[in-house]
């Protein structure tokens with residue numbers, strides 16, 4: 001069996017889409033296992049930009065099976081729009097398979113997400129307002145509507161009524177909202193069902209069969225470790241588990257299907273939305289990194305908060321995911337900074353030092369980054385194709401990361417283009433060992 005999990009090792013937007021797209025070329029299937037269209041994955045291929053929210057980042061490779069697993073929450077309207085947009089660009093999407101057990105984001109989830117944020121006022125999470133939290137809440141409450149329900153009018157209607165009943169009070173302000181009209185909601189969703197029917201499948205079985213045949217399957221994570229609902233900076237998190245451990249449950253395979261876990265991290269840190277961020281910058285360097293890195297959300301367009309690379313958080317992510325390899329993206333963005341800082345520890349309110357990520361929220365909220373300064377470099381990295389092309393300071397910076405985290409770096413991003421990447425020896429070795437061999441010659 002050869003399963004490779006690709007997860008975000010920070011607060012999301014690390015470049016998982018690009019890394020997945022790169023590996024997908026050498027794999028047979030890509031499966032999304034959690035999250036929904038809160039995700040935004042940008043891929044640049046031959047100078048052309050593709051933005052994906054729900055459809056796995058393997059879709060650009062003909063012949064790669066793309067699967068939306070049971071752990072994903074699907075806004076059917078958004079999915080159909082995304083499919084149509086890809087079709088309009090002449091992409092073959094016929095191979096997409098959608099789990100019949102995945103839950104649906106319904107119109108009331110969208111309203112409740114926004115209403116929940118408004119109610120929290122200054123304590124708001126800064127969600128993407130895509131209905132993610134309310135949808136997962138209904139799933140846990142066993143009031144969810146699933147993809148398979150779209151194919152049965154009677155069941156669909158009954159389930160929508162049951163799901164809306166306990167929400168009557170909170171939905172009262174939206175009583176006149178046309179999206180909540182039961183009759184049109186049912187009709188609209190039956191239409192979605194017709195549109196999606198040919199893609200709906202028993203995806204757990206499909207993946208099992210592929211893995212049995214020694215196919216290479218990528219499990220594509222959305223968001224990142226620090227947004228994990230159990231292990232992230234709760235409550236400033238998303239409502240699912242972006243950790244590698246969730247890949248199995250969210251795709252319907254057992255843990256023995258996983259051979260490799262790749263964690264993606266930028267060479268610095270960003271975060272969208274509220275919540276603690278110990279290495280955050282508030283000065284002109286923050287602006288400079290945001291501008292150079294194009295740090296504006298793919299999904300909401302919000303400016304991303306920026307800061308130095310946080311090795312404490314990254315070590316935590318490496319542990320939680322048992323990372324076997326790191327992909328460090330956006331190294332090119334740091335070019336031109338005379339010095340670079342890196343967070344090697346935290347200092348708490350009472351002066352205590354922490355090498356490990358604090359489990360207590362109060363400690364974390366008061367944690368300040370202990371920064372180590374390293375030399376920067378001025379060279380543009382966009383054309384570098386091997387480690388030896390990198391300026392010494394950039395290579396030293398990567399070595400520092402590798403030493404501090406204790407996980408080999410498999411690949412390095414030096415620009416948004418899919419060719420702007422450096423494979424390390426460790427990267428080549430892991431790929432070949434993992435069975436991701438569809439086109440080894442490309443390595």
Ligand code: GDP
Pocket residue numbers: 008012013014015016017018039040041042043044293294298328329330331332333412413414415416417
């Ligand atoms: P994801 O959500 O983890 O897939 O990441 P996003 O796509 O939301 O954000 C990453 C952004 O950085 C995208 O615009 C990518 O095109 C871009 N990107 C990825 N890798 C690199 C890199 O190595 N260098 C630069 N400059 N941009 C990159």
Ligand code: IMO
Pocket residue numbers: 008011012013014038039040041125126127128129130131132133221222223224227236237238239272273274298
């Ligand atoms: P990708 O897959 C970055 C953040 C939101 C908010 C919190 C909760 O592109 O890396 P939600 O809408 O999920 O309830 O919002 O999580 N968030 C992301 N931040 N990248 C993402 O996805 C994100 N998905 C959610 O900004 O702080």
Ligand code: MG
Pocket residue numbers: 012013014039040041042298
């Ligand atoms: Mg993103």
